Amino acid sequence: MxxxxxxxxxxxxxxxxxxxxxxxxxxxxxxxxxxxxxxxxxxxxxxxxxxxxxxxxxxxxxxxxxxxxxDLRRTAALIRNPTLVIAGEYDTVTSARHGEELAAAVPGAQFTVLPTVHLANVERPTEFLDAVITFLTERAPRRSDV
The missing domain is CATH 1.10.210 (Uteroglobin)
Structure with missing residues (x-):
């Protein structure tokens, strides 16, 4: 919190x-x-x-x-889907530590810190999209799995 x-x-x-x-x-x-x-x-x-x-x-x-x-810790523990939490290294609104705590509360969540303040998708759109696309493609079924 x-x-x-x-x-x-x-x-x-x-x-x-x-x-x-x-x-x-x-x-x-x-x-x-x-x-x-x-x-x-x-x-x-x-x-x-x-x-x-x-x-x-x-x-x-x-x-x-x-x-x-x-305080999303109790609710976050109920999430069962793959989850990516992205935090800004220089965020003074919701610190990277808070993102780390949220990711720790979600079973199996992945945590990433970008060199941003508060709006990672706006401040560093390329790095943000890379993190999201990497996260999604690592979890996507391969053609051979389908």
């Missing part, structure tokens, strides 16, 4: 009604995004820049509370 203290402080900071994330001094976007994404001018990065600051503070506070309060 994620330590509640820092997240609880962030939730209290985001509790004012009617204000948008873009109107508050918040490190949220900066800490959940790698530096190159903050500098880049492309469709994906610009989409995040438009969406995140326009999000109501209550929504951000609610999502942070959900991350803080979730």
């Amino acid at each position: 994620i330590p509640a203290s820092a997240t609880s402080t962030a939730i209290r900071t985001c509790s004012a009604n009617g204000q948008l994330v873009g109107q508050m001094p918040s490190p949220g976007i900066r800490t959940a995004s790698p530096a190159h994404m903050l500098r880049e001018d492309n469709e994906v990065t610009n989409g995040f820049r438009r969406t995140l600051p326009a999000t109501r503070r209550e929504g951000v506070a609610g999502s942070w509370a959900a991350v803080r309060d979730y």
